[in-house]
């Protein structure tokens with residue numbers, strides 16, 4: 304009898320009891336709006352911002368409605384205007400080019416390497432095309448950040464980091480999201496902290512922070528932002544920055560604060576699971592494991608591998624055979640966007656030239672969520688199933 308996996312790939316852990324208690328207290332107070340405080344009270348949203356800023360060692364933090372909202376706000380705050388071109392990854396998910404489109408700007412895609420990071424050669428070649436890079440650390444893969452920042456600094460490109468998949472990750476010990484001008488995080492259910500929806504934006508730049516606060520809908524209550532810049536930073540910009548409401552509320556912040564405190568422990572648990580799958584997949588003929596650089600400290604909330612040079616039919620067969628045994632894999636080579644998975648040529652509002660080298664890589668990327676509700680034995684079993692099914696299709700001729 305072949306093994307069957309019975310777990311759910313979309314089941315999160317419950318919100319910690321402390322977060323549930325804090326959320327109930329907020330609900331009992333009735334004061335869910337971040338600016339609705341009684342004298343002497345500091346809103347949960349403000350505490351969350353202070354705690355996240357301290358955790359990353361950055362000056363300013365703003366909590367917002369979603370990761371997508373954080374990225375669009377960051378683009379506006381650094382001065383991106385309608386019609387501007389913005390560099391971004393060809394290998395990412397729809398909210399990233401969507402944030403660029405939201406400000407009326409035009410995405411210019413940069414290729415992906417077999418390590419699943421932005422292609423720095425292509426980035427250097429396109430550096431003259433734009434003033435801003437919205438860098439997506441897609442599926443948690445960090446590019447060589449020193450080399451990337453050297454290219455961007457040399458070309459005068461402002462970097463905004465999309466850290467939806469790297470909250471808790473570092474490059475050479477430096478937290479993801481703190482090397483660019485702005486770091487953007489998502490607190491949506493499938494990310495590293497879960498408030499259903501939500502986002503965080505961090506920066507050391509007082510003007511960018513002030514603009515972001517105004518954009519998020521602070522009316523003239525910005526002095527309540529204890530993780531925001533000093534009031535002088537708002538003197539001029541408060542008249543010229545539109546209110547594009549997208550605040551976070553106290554209920555979400557209350558749920559998130561204990562999760563942030565637990566993040567380090569959760570990261571270790573994710574990585575135990577990730578490496579259990581990775582170990583199990585090693586030495587599978589036809590399957591390439593993505594080797595993670597020593598300089599990268601990861602958060603293994605998902606895992607990818609490559610089926611290099613495989614036909615679409617054979618990859619489809621692997622996916623179908625794994626699914627029959629309870630293992631849900633996603634594929635970035637599909638012609639049609641499916642569920643959360645799409646690719647640069649799915650976003651037809653962008654007039655993007657074909658990228659043959661990236662197409663080759665995308666055609667082989669297989670992707671799997673690693674929720675914390677899986678045990679280590681679950682992960683080992685999943686790897687055995689994938690190994691067996693990849694092996695069977697490979698032997699039959701891929």
Ligand SMILES: Cc1ncc(COP(=O)(O)O)c(C=O)c1O
Pocket residue numbers: 369370371372395396398399439441442465467468488489490491500501502
């Ligand atoms: C790579 C990437 N960036 C950004 C986001 C945006 O996050 P949110 O759903 O909070 O808008 C997502 C969400 O799936 C994502 O996968």
